[in-house]
Amino acid sequence: MKFTLIIAAFFLTFPICCFPTVSKANQPYAHIEFHSMQSENTFEQMPLTTNIETDINSIVARTRITQTFKNNTVDWLEGVYRFPLPEDAAVDTLLMHIGERIIEGEIQEKQQAEKTYQQAKAQGQKASLVKQERANLFTTKLANIAPNETIKISIEFQQLIRVDGTQFSLRMPLGITPRYEPSGKNHVSHQQNEVLATDDNDLYKSQAATESPLPKTVTQFNTEQQPKRSVYFNINLNPGFDLSELTSPSHTITSQQYADRYQITLQNPAQAEQDFILNWQPQLGQTPKVALFSEIHNGFNYHLLMMVPPTHDLIQQQIQPREMIFVVDSSGSMSGQSMHQAQAGLRYALSQLNSQDSFNIIDFDHQARNLFADAVPVSDQHLVLANNFIDNLDANGGTEIASAVNQALTKPNSDKLRQVIFMTDGSIGNEQQIFSLIQNRLGNNRLFTVGIGAAPNSYFMKKAAEHGRGTFTYIANVNEVKSKLNTLFEKLRYPVLSSLQLQQGPLATIDLQPKYLPDLYLGEVLYASYRIPIGTNFPLQIQGKTDSYSWNFDLPAVVNGHDQGVAKLWARMKIESLTNELHHKGSDSQQIKQSITDTALTFHLVSDYTSLVAVDKTPARAQEHLKQLDMKNRLPKGSAAPKVHGYPQGATDTNLMLLIGLLSLFLAALFFFYDKRRPHELA
DSSP states (O other): OHHHHHHHHHHHHHHHHHSOSSOOTTOOSSOEEEEESSOOOOOOOOOEEEEEEEEEETTEEEEEEEEEEEOOSSSOEEEEEEEEOOTTOEEEEEEEEETTEEEEOEEEEHHHHHHHHHHHHHTTEEEEEEEEEETTEEEEEEEEEOTTOEEEEEEEEEEEOEEETTEEEEEEOOOOOOOBOOSOHHHHHHHTTSOOSSOHHHHHHHHHHHOOOOOOOOOOOOGGGOOOEEEEEEEEEEOSSOEEEEEOSSSOEEEEEETTEEEEEESSOEETTSOEEEEEEEOTTOOOSEEEEEEEETTEEEEEEEEOOOOHHHHHSOOOOEEEEEEEEOSGGGTBHHHHHHHHHHHHHHHTOOTTOEEEEEEESSSEEESSSSOEEOOHHHHHHHHHHHHTOOOOSOOOHHHHHHHHHSOTTOSSEEEEEEEEOOOBSOHHHHHHHHHHHOTTOEEEEEEOSSSOOHHHHHHHHHHTTSOEEEOOSGGGHHHHHHHHHHHHHSOOBEEEEEEOOTTOOOEEESSSOOOBOTTBOEEEEEEEETTOOOOEEEEEEOSSOEEEEEEOSOOOOBOTTHHHHHHHHHHHHHHHHHTSTTOOHHHHHHHHHHHHHHTTOOBTTEEEEEEEEEEOSOOOOOEEEEEOOOOOTTBOHHHHSSSOOOSSOHHHHHHHHHHHHHHHHHHHHHHHHHHHHHO
16 A cells, blocks of 8 residues: 555656746736726726837937826726836936826835835825836836826936947837746756756845846736737937938838938837837948047046947958857747747858858757757758758747756867857846856857847847857847848957957046946947046047957047936946846945945936835825736737747646646556555455
């Protein structure tokens, strides 16, 4: 009997052990909830309209996002909604519009801001709160929306324009692909054969130090009944030069030119399901090589530098043989158009390999798989095998990206230049764990990320490339695959400009951000910001080098000091640098957290430790009990919902595990009845 119980227990627990504790692939990070303050009523979808107004001057964009809520019920409501922003957004303003009145938010430490909001909500006052969940994911709460009332919430932020070669780009996130998180430390370590080079506990603690828990509710999506989330754009562009091209690969736009300025709008309202992208190019020969902006603020002169290093010497150098490792995400979130883009990208990438190169392909979902045991030379036979492998890729399962990172970075024994190309939508929630893994395993590798899909996690993609000393490329649709990857491969063919630093006078007091300047690839632009005390006047010089030559550039010491927003951009870069330090082992975490908090409070910025809160001092309603109602948000455009939502897609195949579980229960029952009959038969 004891033996039978042991066998039965094994079969009964086996299917449970095969599942992760909680599947988080389905979590609706961009979603809206409404809470009734009076009843159990079920509401129709609350109308939500978004107006985005952006002013672009040269390389700085200032944006106001206004979201309008209409409470068409008889209940008092509280709204909670999550939305994406650019990963480098410096959020500094919150405005709550109540009729003709405007309540402006103030910056507070995060815990105090939450307390202020909850107290106002309990007292029946209208209140709004904006807090940061991730660098590119924010939450806004809005309390005490009266029946049939319309309320508008505006937030404002600044960001830098992306420059790549001669192309200038603005990217505005509108949707978020639901993110996957591993089920826990033990599962990750077992699944990856203990791939983490450092203590797992430290990695998880490091992530928890700055990142808020993401929502744990699961929303079932019906792609035919997705909510309407209309978005309107109005962009005023002052590029500072004549344009040869003004386009959007993501949406249909209309544009009007007024002297040296352009006004851009959408031809039709968009839905919040695909990131908006605007590209513009200067006429031949007008691309600025250096731009320096300055703002005087509280006794300091803040400078923002953009410069394009010379490329002629780089192009003249001999191209090196390379070992190219292509890593492609085939998890469930990549289903639909994203998978087609990735396959097209891989095929084109293979066509760009040189005869002296070697390559391999790794695809991953809940586990990583190599095409070849090791990198192989470029040959017709190997390319045929590779293309067959690409044709058979299928998007399903969880996004256990750590196993793929580990596999791609653990064989740096080649004497060739080793470049790892990651194609993914970045739909993960454990970003800091992966950043730490990249740092620990990088060695002499270089890691480049290629963002796939309508709404990739650009924060992860950009930071992963930064930690991997590579670059980030975003492909908005299949039509862009060839041009975008061609630009990337141009960068990869030539040497990198490294060891960049800002040289200064002997008595200078200068605060440079980022503290360590990144390597630059062909056509890339250097962004840096620094502050110096007013009245300080000394020569500054940017220096860098490749394997065969050195380069330097003298910067002007004095500029006008009237460019608004430069100080806040410096502060945003400083907060990012401090956050990077916070995740570094051995850092004084409490001191760094305080430095982040102090910087954010001084410059009125939302951060991991500060939030914006606005409270109308006049009570609007009596105290009532709150009830929660979840509201659906749209899937990213082109997503195949059944593979992203529905049953959890964790670290194992769900259907297979259900089948194994049923079979195990059946076998356990047979053992049980067999054992019950044995005494009778022996008698």
